[in-house]
Amino acid sequence: MQTFDIDNTPAEIVKTFPKASDFFKKEKINFCCDGDKSLKETVVNKPVDVESLLQTINEAYSSWKEAGNEVIDWDQVSSTALINHILERHHDYLHDELEPLSQFVTKIFRVHGQNHAHLKELHILYHTFMSDVESHLFEEENTLFPLIRQYEETKDLETAMRIQELSQRMEEEHQLIGDLLKEMSDATNGFVLPVGACNSYRITYARLAELEANTVEHIHLENNILFRR
Incomplete structure (x- = not known):
């Protein structure tokens, strides 16, 4: 069945x-x-x-x-606990990763951009992504998440309305962030390395692929679970 x-x-x-x-x-x-x-x-x-x-x-x-794996029933997890999970698994990862990865993206563009034209597009896309994500994280951490924690305690209707408005805006930003991830993937043929790629090239593509996977999971937890409450 x-x-x-x-x-x-x-x-x-x-x-x-x-x-x-x-x-x-x-x-x-x-x-x-x-x-x-x-x-x-x-x-x-x-x-x-x-x-x-x-x-x-x-x-x-x-x-x-x-194999003994257990499903996390997110519907049974409090909003505060879910927010803590998002912060620890996704926000902390982005805070630690964005700037170092920027240096790698810049390095391979500087060294190989003349022969690999797509690296210019990747450089532009990545730094647009980085700027958008940094402002997005700030808004969630300093405005939206505290409001959700507050609502979980007070059940205040006015707070709920503010959360709904902010969540809608965050979802719109998620769409833009997701589009940038897709464009980066398309520009690199799914992060497939060119023949003879150096170690810096390999590290950059591997970290970009990890960034994509982590961010997609991040958006899923917010759009389809946290914001649906």
């Missing part, structure tokens, strides 16, 4: 089985910013064999559970 079917949304599937994000990424299915449509709707006009995809996800999920 299948656990997931075509009426589930990608966001629901990833919420239950986080590793499903790997399969969706492979098929270029967005589960964070546009993950609230059913899988049936999502794959319209996409060259995806949805039955085969679902079979792969369901089999992987069964194996994952048989």
